[in-house]
Amino acid sequence: MNYNLKSHWEKIYDEKNEDEVSWFQKETNESLKMIQNAGIENPKIIDVGSGRSKLLKHLIEIGYNHLTYLDISESALEKSKKFLGEQSNKVRWISEDILSFKTDEKFDIWHDRAVFHFLNEENLIRKYIDIVEKNISENGHLIIGTFSENGPLKCSGLDVKRYSEKVIEKIFNRSFKLIDSFYYDHVTPFNTTQNFLFSHFIKK
Numbered sequence: 001m002n003y004n005l006k007s008h009w010e011k012i013y014d015e016k017n018e019d020e021v022s023w024f025q026k027e028t029n030e031s032l033k034m035i036q037n038a039g040i041e042n043p044k045i046i047d048v049g050s051g052r053s054k055l056l057k058h059l060i061e062i063g064y065n066h067l068t069y070l071d072i073s074e075s076a077l078e079k080s081k082k083f084l085g086e087q088s089n090k091v092r093w094i095s096e097d098i099l100s101f102k103t104d105e106k107f108d109i110w111h112d113r114a115v116f117h118f119l120n121e122e123n124l125i126r127k128y129i130d131i132v133e134k135n136i137s138e139n140g141h142l143i144i145g146t147f148s149e150n151g152p153l154k155c156s157g158l159d160v161k162r163y164s165e166k167v168i169e170k171i172f173n174r175s176f177k178l179i180d181s182f183y184y185d186h187v188t189p190f191n192t193t194q195n196f197l198f199s200h201f202i203k204k
């Protein structure tokens with residue numbers, strides 16, 4: 001576990017309300033659409049770096065029930081659990097650095113919005129690739145939202161890497177085929193926009 005990174009995120013979730021962070025979304029429509037487009041019946045889904053996202057709640061409302069939450073911040077996890085109330089027992093809860101995540105479980109859908117783009121060293125990116133290759137099932141789906149080339153250079157005070165479709169396709173090319181991608185402007189609670197690239201891969 002990277003303790004500096006963990007304390008950075010703990011501080012944010014301890015001190016800020018859910019709608020006081022730039023990545024806050026009331027609706028998670030882009031992610032929901034891609035997860036539904038995967039067309040898998042009863043998929044095992046993990047939301048990596050879920051933070052206080054409402055995605056799992058929206059997935060439960062639609063009827064998905066094999067759900068895993070993962071985030072480096074225990075504070076975000078506790079607040080998300082509380083937010084889900086009784087429905088929280090439909091979710092497996094993990095507080096962990098994704099780069100230390102070890103499980104024999106394989107997921108049919110791996111969702112990551114605004115987490116992968118914090119990995120700004122080649123060895124960290126390679127580690128992430130190894131983890132998704134190991135933990136996504138055969139023909140499973142990898143859905144990643146990053147800042148685009150026109151997006152911000154930083155998020156929550158940390159440097160991020162920005163991606164074009166071509167570059168992200170190449171990064172995951174060893175084991176994943178890009179089947180869809182799109183750009184969209186996320187409007188932050190501060191009324192600024194952040195251009196995201198969403199990429200949808202399938203395991204080869």
Ligand SMILES: C[S@@+](CC[C@H](N)C(=O)[O-])C[C@H]1O[C@@H](n2cnc3c(N)ncnc32)[C@H](O)[C@@H]1O
Binds near residue numbers: 051052097098118
């Ligand atoms: C920009 S926020 C996005 C949160 C959420 N995905 C959303 O769309 O609302 C990034 C999240 O990733 C988590 N995170 C950052 N680095 C991580 C890591 N190495 N492992 C697991 N979680 C991490 C943070 O705690 C934070 O909740």
